[in-house]
Amino acid sequence: MAHTTDPSALLSVDEYRRRVAELLVPTPTVNLPLDECLGLALAEGLTAPISLPPFDNSAMDGYAVRSADLAEAAPDRPVTLPVTADIPAGRVHVDELAAGTAHRIMTGAQLPPGADATVPVERTDGGTERVRIHATVAAGANVRGSGEDVTAGQTVLDAGCTLGAAQLGMASAVGSAELPVHRPPRVLVLSTGSELVRPGTPLRDGEIYESNGTMLAAAVRQCGGTAELLHFVPDDVAAFHSALEPYLEETDLILTSGGVSAGAYEVVKDALEGDEVRFEKVAVQPGMPQGAGHYTAGGRRVPVITLPGNPVSSIVSFEVFVRPALRRAGGHSTVERPRRRATLSETLRSSPSKRQYRRGLFDPESDTVTAQGGPGSHLLSGMAAANCLIQLPEESSEAPEGITVDVWLLDG
Template identity: 65%
Template sequence: MLDDAYVSSLNTPSELTPVDEHRAKVAALLRRTPVETRPLADCLGLALATDLVAPISLPSFDNSAMDGYAVRSVDLTEASAEQPVELPVAEDIPAGRVDVPPLQPGTAHRIMTGAQLPPGADAVLPVERTDGGTDKVRMFAGVQPGKHLRRAGEDVAHGTTVLTAGTRLGAAQLGVAAAVGAAELPVHRAPRVLVLSTGSELVAPGEPLQPGQIYESNGLMLSAAVREAGGEPTLLRFVPDDVEAFHAVLAEHVASADLLLTSGGVSAGAYEVVKDALQGNGVEFSKVAMQPGMPQGCGRYRDAFAVVTLPGNPVSSMVSFEVFVRPAMLAAAGHADTTRTVKQAALAEPLTAPAGKQQFRRGIYDPDSGSVSLQGAPGSHLLGSLAKANCLLTIREDITELATGSIVDVMLLD
């Protein structure tokens, strides 16, 4: 049985590590991942390692923004529906034609969207304002100089920075990289994360449960969170509450992992295998001034990979990942933006919070009204309410109660 004075001390603010202090420890553990040059198709979700400077302009030449006719605008000054101007069609210019002849006065070139503007033309008249002729074309309207054109360099000028280092490479970013001719990019490798859930009571989903057993959910949940954050997870199933078995599993992965992420086995009770195995091997454990998620640990396992130990209750584990692990992973992977979007919202109901602890409550943020409502009770085992939440309310450690309408910070989860 635990000593009453020890149990009491766990809730004493002076004995607890501030959230920001523990966050800084975790961030310092994860080293920047190596830079690799990869084909564009393999760069999705990764962070650009160096600025991408445009070797060409976009567009690289003046081109048509419409299907129509390249003209000299002065030739159409008298054109109208009642008195159309008729011009001979001297050339056809489809997109991709490279031998584009100059446009002579008093003529038109039929031109397609994206095709190179012929020298001498200063505008394009859309085909809808003509009779669509191929030998001769009747034009029912005039056009202003520069109309329906895309000028060279109006999107991206040669020599300008298209993407800055630290940019997350999504579909649009990869598209512009391809558009300026980049076939490959230097990127930071995704962090390789071992995700390990301990507990002899754990059973794989789909298997029959015996009395006292529970389905293992943290491993799958944290692996998904790692992948969402741009990491490459390896889920280790299942390590029983046995220290030697724990070390044997880690020995198989020492050379390949950047981070070991565990859940469970770090509290003050007996049979805490994570703490028993890692204490004295470079990992320190502490109580962090937060709810949920007070028992935490971090360090470097035998000078090999970084270790972050999370509590076993599922909500505590997931909240701890959001607060400590996700930003550290993104920073290690070279991302410039490592934080979730934070909004201020009005409480739709009152709440209470424990003194001396930063509280993270599940909530539903309504962007239309700018309000947030609580989703479920604060219990760290209530995973169903976390699955329905779209934000976490952050309540400072010096606040113990808030009235309806109070303004709070909410961290958006989607």
């Protein structure tokens, strides 16, 4: 049964965040090739089966030597050694280096037994049969020791880490062809409203270009989920149900925007009447009207989150309530945006009963933040120019210039 609250009652931001988080369960683990793992969360810690480097190798192009053979070398008294082998990178079998000789060696090539250093080619005459060396070298110089970076049995990636370029490089370096990851949460994104028109087509009076669906689908993908976008669901309950039906089997979350306020033609609220959805007024600005619960049809019971329709309300609500829940469901150990403390560069008005999130531009050099655009929930240009959200607390009606505030970095 749908639930509505007393108009004067406001649910706290933190309580509603917990309610949304409880809707979603962790996605199952799948094994995927490395080139399909970017942005996903590792499901199990990765232990290196080998050491890195796996063998002692040269850090320079030059000559593998015994350092003791060069104890008397100097620019005016070079030591001349016979070059008894060439060792390119990738050679598997390497002959032992005899005392009083040198092996020409390339960067990354295996250091021969008996050698304890590499002389850079710049300190020699570059000879191929005999080489004149103009400087001493310490034992271990220009050598990458076996296990210097990673030892066999070491955990190199923790469960829950987000797999970026460096993490996938690490997995590849220790020989992993695929990884166990959490399947990305699959989100069905629905924008409702008979007034919505596809971008690129002419507008008639009373119509607007649809933006929320595009914006929310991108936000889902950006935080590690997959998004199926349904455009232009009209303000009709039957059409709403029909649009959902083909996708329920493969959906982890239904995410809607619009149709949840107190007026007429609120199709989302009307369509979910009688379902397990609670519509709330949350103490947040923008984005006060919210809804969360489950949609049941065709034997499926799918979590649903309903966001308000004004574009800034919609994306701010996603950031505050939906993104952390999706990240957690996708197995990521880091679910929140990076937070910073910054000095407010201007005085901002706030609502004493609501936690306000203003669009802002954070300057990391001065640790200051400046609001972008006004507080109106339709002012999308300020959101497009922002790199952070400025969090203003519920307790005050004014945040004076110079006060320290929390900011959520949107680029992290």
